[in-house]
Amino acid sequence: MTTPLLxxxxxxxxxxxxxxxxxxxxxxxxxxxxxxxGPSGCGKTTLLKIISGFLKPASGELFWNGAPITQxxxxxxxxxxxxxxxALFPHMNVFENVAFGLRMQKCAEDEIxxxxxxxxxxxxxxxxxxxxxxxxxxxxxxxxxxxxxxAPRPKLVLxxxxxxxxxxxxxxxxxxxxxxxxxxxxxxxIYVTHDQEEAFTMSDRxxxxxxxxxxxxxxxxxxxxxxxxxxxxxxxGNANFLAAEIISETRARCRLSSAEFQLxxxxxxxxxxLSANQKGNGDVxxxxxxxxxxxxxxxxxxxxxxxxxxxxxxxxxxRYFVNLSESDQxxxxxxxxxxxxxxxxxxxxxxxxxxxxxxxxFWRSPVQ
Amino acid sequence: MRxxxxxxxxxxxxxxxxxxxxxxxxxxxxxxxxNANDTLGLSQFGRALSPPYAGIILxxxxxxxxxxxxxxxxxxxxxxxxxxxSRHRQNFWLAFFCIPLGINFVVRIYAxxxxxxxxGMLTQFLNAxxxxxxxxxxxxxxxxxxxxxxxxxxxxxLFSVFERLDQNxxxxxxxxxxxxxxxxxxxxxxxxxxxxxxxxxxVFVPMLGEYLIPRMIGGxxxxxLGTQIESQFLGSTRPNWPFGxxxxxxxxxxxxxxxxxxxxxxSRRGTGQKSTWSLLQIx
Numbered sequence: 001m002t003t004p005l006l007x008x009x010x011x012x013x014x015x016x017x018x019x020x021x022x023x024x025x026x027x028x029x030x031x032x033x034x035x036x037x038g039p040s041g042c043g044k045t046t047l048l049k050i051i052s053g054f055l056k057p058a059s060g061e062l063f064w065n066g067a068p069i070t071q072x073x074x075x076x077x078x079x080x081x082x083x084x085x086x087a088l089f090p091h092m093n094v095f096e097n098v099a100f101g102l103r104m105q106k107c108a109e110d111e112i113x114x115x116x117x118x119x120x121x122x123x124x125x126x127x128x129x130x131x132x133x134x135x136x137x138x139x140x141x142x143x144x145x146x147x148x149x150x151a152p153r154p155k156l157v158l159x160x161x162x163x164x165x166x167x168x169x170x171x172x173x174x175x176x177x178x179x180x181x182x183x184x185x186x187x188x189x190i191y192v193t194h195d196q197e198e199a200f201t202m203s204d205r206x207x208x209x210x211x212x213x214x215x216x217x218x219x220x221x222x223x224x225x226x227x228x229x230x231x232x233x234x235x236x237g238n239a240n241f242l243a244a245e246i247i248s249e250t251r252a253r254c255r256l257s258s259a260e261f262q263l264x265x266x267x268x269x270x271x272x273x274l275s276a277n278q279k280g281n282g283d284v285x286x287x288x289x290x291x292x293x294x295x296x297x298x299x300x301x302x303x304x305x306x307x308x309x310x311x312x313x314x315x316x317x318x319r320y321f322v323n324l325s326e327s328d329q330x331x332x333x334x335x336x337x338x339x340x341x342x343x344x345x346x347x348x349x350x351x352x353x354x355x356x357x358x359x360x361x362f363w364r365s366p367v368q
Numbered sequence: 369m370r371x372x373x374x375x376x377x378x379x380x381x382x383x384x385x386x387x388x389x390x391x392x393x394x395x396x397x398x399x400x401x402x403n404a405n406d407t408l409g410l411s412q413f414g415r416a417l418s419p420p421y422a423g424i425i426l427x428x429x430x431x432x433x434x435x436x437x438x439x440x441x442x443x444x445x446x447x448x449x450x451x452x453x454s455r456h457r458q459n460f461w462l463a464f465f466c467i468p469l470g471i472n473f474v475v476r477i478y479a480x481x482x483x484x485x486x487x488g489m490l491t492q493f494l495n496a497x498x499x500x501x502x503x504x505x506x507x508x509x510x511x512x513x514x515x516x517x518x519x520x521x522x523x524x525x526l527f528s529v530f531e532r533l534d535q536n537x538x539x540x541x542x543x544x545x546x547x548x549x550x551x552x553x554x555x556x557x558x559x560x561x562x563x564x565x566x567x568x569x570x571v572f573v574p575m576l577g578e579y580l581i582p583r584m585i586g587g588x589x590x591x592x593l594g595t596q597i598e599s600q601f602l603g604s605t606r607p608n609w610p611f612g613x614x615x616x617x618x619x620x621x622x623x624x625x626x627x628x629x630x631x632x633x634x635s636r637r638g639t640g641q642k643s644t645w646s647l648l649q650i651x
Contacts, residue, residue: 100544
């Protein structure tokens with residue numbers, strides 16, 4: 001396996017003597033679209049500043065193609081930032097902004113002109129070269145900030161919530177363009193965001209951060225299907241937790257049961273979470289689309305029973321909130337394709353079945 | 369009829385235009401004030417623009433330029449430091465520099481007089497270390513006092529200039545490979561120059577008209593435009609209001625000319641920030 005472009009080893013950081021990052025280790029491969037995802041205050045911006053060289057970590061090391069760069073100053077690192085507020089230079093026109101990095105590298109004037117034009121074409125702003133920054137809209141400034149970062153052809157581009165200030169339509173469009181641009185250039189992108197959907201639409205891999213701790217690094221599919229812990233399960237998409245009890249000691253095929261009913265035919269994929277001789281209480285994670293819902297007909301013991309609390313029309317789906325009978329847990333969120341069957345009204349008694357055969361299992365804390 | 373602008377217009381006419389026109393009229397009178405059947409002429413200006421007064425005007429302009437430059441050059445690193453602190457510390461440092469402004473100007477300048485008298489602490493100290501510079505009643509003393517008196521006044525306008533400078537822009541420049549020197553020459557200076565010029569004028573213009581400092585520190589031996597105007601109006605020996613008015617018009621011309629040159633310089637650059645323009649209007 002080749003050396004990763006960027007390696008972070010056991011990195012910790014503090015701001016004003018308050019710890020913000022704790023023992024972060026991760027690798028970013030060349031050509032990858034890598035996202036740092038987490039709620040605000042999780043330390044992702046601090047991590048970005050450390051990677052770019054504006055902050056020194058309290059401990060831990062950074063490697064660039066295997067060589068240590070922890071002490072390398074920011075202006076010597078072969079990576080460029082796209083700032084959240086764009087941070088364009090207002091006293092220069094668009095051309096000079098994009099040319100800045102090339103001028104710092106002492107490129108020849110012909111080369112600068114050529115590369116600036118290329119970069120502006122890539123972000124479809126080539127007709128704006130002579131405009132002043134103040135005359136551009138937010139979306140246009142965003143493109144110029146991107147062009148400025150890619151013009152010197154760095155190995156790595158860091159993007160700090162670059163779409164945060166744009167309206168929803170433009171943001172969706174830019175997500176597609178960013179991903180296409182990254183693939184076209186073959187550059188490595190590290191993308192910082194708190195928006196799970198944004199990270200999912202573009203990323204090859206995502207690192208989830210919470211409270212300064214790394215929760216999980218995985219592809220979007222893995223994060224959704226096999227979250228490492230309850231936080232990831234809840235942060236990514238909608239999560240329903242069903243109380244469950246492991247009653248079989250068989251490692252591969254665990255039979256789960258709960259007070260409500262028996263999930264006899266369900267396997268848990270979280271083999272790593274279970275050891276052969278563990279028994280006890282926990283929760284299984286069921287995603288909203290993994291339920292099937294129907295009006296309660298017979299008192300079949302194999303069904304979860306509940307009452308519809310509310311119905312939401314979401315276009316392609318209908319979302320039901322269902323209160324489980326004989327349970328004080330939070331209402332379940334259940335998504336059903338619109339075309340499936342005639343919609344059920346609030347107040348209807350329903351029977352639920354879980355259609356998936358593999359479900360992640362989490363122990364109740366304290367861990368037994 | 370936009371009557372909401374009326375108070376402002378009335379104020380300008382009453383307190384700016386009328387007094388100025390009266391001053392102009394006064395400066396065109398040939399003889400000492402009080403002569404009713406005077407004919408108007410430019411003789412007072414002829415006198416103002418010939419020796420020794422032309423030299424006094426010139427030296428006042430040069431001294432004010434020097435003192436204002438010294439104030440600006442010192443204030444830049446101080447204010448830069450303050451502007452890069454946390455909000456809490458910024459307030460502390462700004463208060464630190466502004467507290468002296470709470471004390472009356474005359475009192476503060478008198479304190480300097482005490483320090484630079486021949487038997488004053490500063491003069492004694494300079495004598496002790498071998499620099500026997502006469503400070504009292506000398507241009508050097510006036511310069512030091514001008515510098516002291518106006519340094520706090522430039523901190524605030526300069527601070528607002530530096531505070532507007534986005535740290536992210538500096539970081540972006542660093543990120544793109546700029547060294548400390550390149551950051552200053554390519555990002556900081558081009559962006560703050562309009563603000564620097566405005567702040568400079570903010571202290572230069574009042575320095576030019578300053579008469580209290582040359583009067584108290586100079587002890588009547590350092591002649592400036594300000595002291596000459598004062599003595600023509602209020603002096604005990606042969607006051608001459610028309611001549612004082614002519615000198616005042618010269619002073620105003622110098623001030624307006626400086627602002628005009630500054631505006632020209634800024635508009636040629638064509639990138640002056642709007643907010644610093646408004647600062648210039650105050651100057």
